[in-house]
Amino acid sequence: MxxxxxxxxxxxxxxxxxxxxxxxxxxxxxxxxxxxxxxxxxxxxxxxxxxxxxxxxxxxxxxxxxxxxxxxxxxxxxxxxxxxxxxxxxxxxxxxxxxxxxxQNSYFGNEQFAVHAPSLKNIDDALELRSRIFHAFEMADLEEDPEARRRWLTFVLIGAGPTGVEMAGQIAELAHRALRGQYRNADLREAQIILIDAVDRVLPAFAPSLSEKAKKKLTKLGVDVRLNTRVVDVDATGVEVKTADGGQRIEANTKIWAAGVAxxxxxxxxxxxxxxxxxxxxxxxxxxxxxxxxxxxxxxxxxxxxxxxxxxxxxxxxxxxxxxxxxxxxxAGKTDIKPFKYFDKGNMATISRFSAVADLGKLHFGGFLGWLLWLVIHLFYLIGFKNKITTLLHWMVSFLGRGRSERITTVQQMNARNALNTLGKR
Amino acid sequence: MxxxxxxxxxxxxxxxxxxxxxxxxxxxxxxxxxxxxxxxxxxxxxxxxxxxxxxxxxxxxxxxxxxxxxxxxxxxxxxxxxxxxxxxxxxxxxxxxxxxxxxQNSYFGNEQFAVHAPSLKNIDDALELRSRIFHAFEMADLEEDPEARRRWLTFVLIGAGPTGVEMAGQIAELAHRALRGQYRNADLREAQIILIDAVDRVLPAFAPSLSEKAKKKLTKLGVDVRLNTRVVDVDATGVEVKTADGGQRIEANTKIWAAGVAxxxxxxxxxxxxxxxxxxxxxxxxxxxxxxxxxxxxxxxxxxxxxxxxxxxxxxxxxxxxxxxxxxxxxAGKTDIKPFKYFDKGNMATISRFSAVADLGKLHFGGFLGWLLWLVIHLFYLIGFKNKITTLLHWMVSFLGRGRSERITTVQQMNARNALNTLGKR
Structure with missing residues (x-):
């Protein structure tokens, strides 16, 4: 099953x-x-x-x-x-x-965070996050109050594993490259993307040298990486974090939970x-x-x-x-059953186009080479799933180009969110 | 605006x-x-x-x-x-x-029909209908009671304008060709697609000869075209219709409203x-x-x-x-403003792949020629909207082939529908 x-x-x-x-x-x-x-x-x-x-x-x-x-x-x-x-x-x-x-995702007993910081485990999640991210840019463009606009342009990612890193990289790509010039009132270069984790490095499952490479690349993309930082509360308009130096509040309407599974x-x-x-x-x-x-x-x-x-x-x-x-x-009546042995083919995470990290045990790749490897392996699997060659072409063009053509927010999603925002204001 | x-x-x-x-x-x-x-x-x-x-x-x-x-x-x-x-x-x-x-769509004062027979005017509608259509095939495969299975395999389209005709053609394509062989228990060839209209011909905005051609092609595709038939009630499990000969009930879980606008x-x-x-x-x-x-x-x-x-x-x-x-x-200070004059470029509707009708005033095309014309014009417009060439390729391959790759039902949609089905049973 x-x-x-x-x-x-x-x-x-x-x-x-x-x-x-x-x-x-x-x-x-x-x-x-x-x-x-x-x-x-x-x-x-x-x-x-x-x-x-x-x-x-x-x-x-x-x-x-x-x-x-x-x-x-x-x-x-x-x-x-x-x-x-x-x-x-x-x-x-x-x-x-x-x-x-x-x-499934785990909020470590804080299930009330889920409504404010959806996670990314299934299609519903992905469509909800897509809708929240593009809606945030839309609202930032409408909002006249600078503080409220900043709240719409701040994105907080909780958890710096592959999902957190990949989403941070993509939101940075959107704000700083793909959507550039499409908004008249908001300046998307002002977008803040904050990646938070309680541990001391990003991608902790990877080799330390790759964590370092990934962090450098993220910083270069404009992502604010905050390590040794614990999220203690999440609400409609922000998160509360704790570091060794004390607590702080980050004002942000869009939060993504990428912290734990159960x-x-x-x-x-x-x-x-x-x-x-x-x-x-x-x-x-x-x-x-x-x-x-x-x-x-x-x-x-x-x-x-x-x-x-x-x-x-x-x-x-x-x-x-x-x-x-x-x-x-x-x-077949055979009894020579050997125990399961996992063959570790390695671990990979993309950071942005042209940049990824790949940890193949003894071999570590970062930057463009890591990305090329990531691409080849994913192309290989996608073809294995009988996806059409045209789908692959479409994917390549969108991923490399500025095309972000799948941006739909349904009316259903918008209504659900408005109800939530109204709730948050009370 | x-x-x-x-x-x-x-x-x-x-x-x-x-x-x-x-x-x-x-x-x-x-x-x-x-x-x-x-x-x-x-x-x-x-x-x-x-x-x-x-x-x-x-x-x-x-x-x-x-x-x-x-x-x-x-x-x-x-x-x-x-x-x-x-x-x-x-x-x-x-x-x-x-x-x-x-x-927007009009149910002519019978707004209670909407929940049972969604219309097709916006993206939300399309995603809801997509989810209902594919879900119906899924449920037919699970259902063991022959009568209940027939209800899942019966699709009723109310209104034989372009939307009703196009959807009828597509559902017939799905059941009889594109999804063939993908279900173990239900025989999709048993699917009934019923297209109903109160007037005496399909595509009433087209020339009568094209209406006749479209009807013939639909019948050949396995669509049951019922004209001079009025829908008087719609509920969770079927519709009530009236003809000159009297009333009848059609048992069908999936209904689509394509009858009127306001x-x-x-x-x-x-x-x-x-x-x-x-x-x-x-x-x-x-x-x-x-x-x-x-x-x-x-x-x-x-x-x-x-x-x-x-x-x-x-x-x-x-x-x-x-x-x-x-x-x-x-x-610019000019005053020579002439009244608006509509230049009628004609009317088109696809019936299935390789078959469409095109009414260009004096010129009428049906079948393959009509379809080719439809294709060229739509390709032309899509390109005008800066859609990527890869999107067009993807579209061509899916439309002509058996690819129906966009079939997602979200959990949100499934939950909403289950609530509705439970309601219908009471």
């Missing part, structure tokens, strides 16, 4: 198995999460980063794709309970179960049903073969599995593929 | 006038309405049919683009009252005013403020020079102007351009 990298790669790797495969997912699309920030910044359309699962798997007559949410597992009866969009619950039996429901509630249900233990983030602690202790028929892969592996696409892909291959081996 | 064809062409034609131009619009984008049905059917992304106004006008330093809704006009003080997204009202003064606020409420406000008369649809009756009687400084162009001209893009474009040129002539 799941249509992220884990679920999809498991389904793909089950090709040729003498098995009926059911892929249960809460969305009809596979989300290519590494490019989600490009939807939030107007470069790509939502369809371009989220191809329909049915389209990807259309030649696989053995796979039944079902739109629904797995709410519980009946371990003894070997069935999952699926809540379908019409509200009805139905049970789906299984012989082997591969759980790949990913992670396991979905399904993780707790599975732990309860199987007696498995979970880690601090609620992820299930699995055996070396990715199965739940005492339940060799249940695999947990990707972000939902508690391990010291990072929460990146590669881990999920390889885990999904491993689980599928194990199922195939068992069906 | 307005960023549709009327407002945009007026703004463009004011180039070089010794004037400060303010373009006030409730959206940040210009909607290329003739291609809106391609968003609703998953071919194009919303950004591809709705480029940002600021992008289109970025070289025009004389134009101030403002996001807001004109709610009233102070004729004596020569000011419009604008409601900005932050809730505040402000007055914007004018010397000349060009009103081009378009039309002037926006601003039209009434302007009529009250100026003492102008309106026609039955609420449109303002203007002088031969498109000005409001007694107010030569106020122009009304496009769908908001009451006349015997059709509510098509060409009328709005030419009206906007005429109003702008008149303003320029007056500023």
């Amino acid at each position: 799941g249509s992220g990298f884990g679920g999809l790669f498991a389904a793909k790797a089950l090709r040729g198995a003498k098995a009926d495969v059911t892929l249960i997912s809460g969305t009809t699309y596979h989300l290519f999460e590494p490019l989600l920030y490009q939807v939030a910044s107007g470069i790509l359309s939502e369809g371009e980063v989220a191809p329909p699962i049915r389209e990807i798997l259309k030649n696989r007559r053995d796979i039944d794709v079902r739109l629904g949410w797995v709410t519980d597992v009946d371990v003894a009866g070997k069935m999952v309970v699926v809540n379908y969009p019409d509200g009805r619950d139905r049970s789906v039996p299984y012989d082997s179960l591969i759980v790949a429901a990913g992670a 396991a979905p509630s399904l993780s707790t249900r599975i732990a309860e049903a199987t007696g498995a233990e979970t880690d601090r983030a609620g992820r299930i602690l699995v055996e070396p073969d990715l199965t739940v202790p005492g339940h060799p028929e249940i695999f947990v892969v990707g972000d939902m599995a508690g391990s010291d592996l990072p929460g990146v696409a590669q881990v999920a892909m390889q885990g999904g593929r491993y689980a599928a291959k194990t199922v195939k081996k068992r069906l | 307005g960023s549709g064809f009327g407002g945009l062409f007026a703004a463009k034609a004011l180039r070089g006038a010794k004037a400060d131009v303010t373009l006030i619009s409730g959206t940040t984008y210009h909607l290329f309405e003739p291609l809106l049905y391609q968003v609703a059917s998953g071919i194009l992304s919303e950004g591809e049919v709705a480029p940002p106004i600021r992008e289109i006008l970025k070289n025009r330093r004389d134009i101030d683009v403002r996001l807001g809704w004109v709610t009233d006009v102070d004729v004596a003080g020569k000011m419009v009252v604008v409601n900005y997204p932050d809730g505040r009202d402000r007055s914007v003064p004018y010397d000349s005013l060009i009103v081009a606020a378009g039309a 002037a926006p409420s601003l039209s009434t406000r302007i009529a009250e403020a100026t003492g102008a008369e309106t026609d039955r649809a609420g449109r303002i009756l203007v002088e031969p020079d498109l000005t409001v009687p007694g107010h030569p400084e106020i122009f009304v162009v496009g769908d908001m102007a009451g006349s015997d001209l059709p509510g098509v893009a060409q009328v709005a474009m030419q009206g906007g351009r005429y109003a702008a040129k008149t303003v320029k002539k007056r500023l």
Whole structure:
């Protein structure tokens, strides 16, 4: 279950198995999460980063794709309970179960921040952020009061992992390059982009030398990087931060949360049903073969599995593929099943066009070379997902050029936000 | 005011006038309405049919683009009252005013139909319809009860003008060709697409021979065309129709309203403020020079102007351009202002790929030739809007191929619909 990298790669790797495969997912699309920030910044359309699962798997007559949410597992009866969009619950039996429901954002107990600082984990988030970012420029142009205008032109990113860094870089590109000259009243060069993290460097999962490179590049782009800084409160018009020197308030209408992830509630249900233990983030602690202790028929892969592996696409892909291959081996009566071994292909993050950092273990790349590497690898994967060559062309042109053609705010979004702003003023 | 064809062409034609131009619009984008049905059917992304106004006008330093809704006009003080997204009202003064606020859908007093049968006038509508159409196929695949499945596979289009015909053709393409083979449980060939109109032919604004051609082609595509049929009720699970032979109920979860338009409420406000008369649809009756009687400084162009001209893009474009040129002539002290004369370039509607009808007055084209003409003209206009060549390529490939890559349903949309379905069952 799941249509992220884990679920999809498991389904793909089950090709040729003498098995009926059911892929249960809460969305009809596979989300290519590494490019989600490009939807939030107007470069790509939502369809371009989220191809329909049915389209990807259309030649696989053995796979039944079902739109629904797995709410519980009946371990003894070997069935999952699926809540379908019409509200009805139905049970789906299984012989082997591969759980790949990913992670969701965590506000570390401060869920009230979510409405003011949306995160970037799914398509809804990306469309909401896109709409907030472009709306902020629009409002800055209308606003006559300098203080209020500054509030619209200040963007705060909380969390300096890949998402925070990539969004900071993109907002800087928008304000300082892509949208230049399109506003008559506001001067977009005055935009402040503030990237905050409690730790002492950006991209902490990367090599320190790359963190340093990334920070330098961000600063050059006009991003104000504030490390060793903790966010203690978020409201409609700003954030409160704390450093070693004391507290401060930053006035900003647009805030983005890129700080933490946690396991979905399904993780707790599975732990309860199987007696498995979970880690601090609620992820299930699995055996070396990715199965739940005492339940060799249940695999947990990707972000939902508690391990010291990072929460990146590669881990999920390889885990999904491993689980599928194990199922195939068992069906073929083989018993030589080796434990899962993650092959670390490295870590990457773009900062702006022509600049990225790539940490390939022993090899570190920054700047243009890092970016070229990032580009080639992403092109390669996108082509693997049968995206059209024209989509790629469109992407290249928009990304490199000043084109930010996907900027729609729906009326629904605008109404929802106005209600929120009114609330914030009370 | 307005960023549709009327407002945009007026703004463009004011180039070089010794004037400060303010373009006030409730959206940040210009909607290329003739291609809106391609968003609703998953071919194009919303950004591809709705480029940002600021992008289109970025070289025009004389134009101030403002996001807001004109709610009233102070004729004596020569000011419009604008409601900005932050809730505040402000007055914007004018010397000349060009009103081009378009039309909105009309349910002829049955506004309760709207929630069950959305119309297709703006981006929100298109995204909602897209989500309903693809969701219906998804639900049909999940549903085990044959009657309930049939209800998900029945699509009713109310109104056989261009929008109804184009949507009927696209849904038929989806069910019978583009999505073929992507569902394991539902047979999409069983989909029923029903096009209903109270009059006796499809595309009544076209020549009768073209109506006949369009009807034949639709029938061949598997569309059930029901003429002389009036829709008397619409609810969550179907519609009630009436013909000369009596009444009938059609069970269908997905309904699309393409039946009528009316002037926006601003039209009434302007009529009250100026003492102008309106026609039955609420449109303002203007002088031969498109000005409001007694107010030569106020122009009304496009769908908001009451006349015997059709509510098509060409009328709005030419009206906007005429109003702008008149303003320029007056500023230059010229008095030789001729009345507005609409040059009818003809009427077009696509039925499916490779098939369209084009009514150019004396010349009528159907089938492939009509389609080729439609294509060339739309390519020409799209290029005029500075859309990227890659966008055009992407469009061609998707439209001709089986690619329907823009199929996203947001969680927000799904939740809203589930609430509605629950309501419908009570």
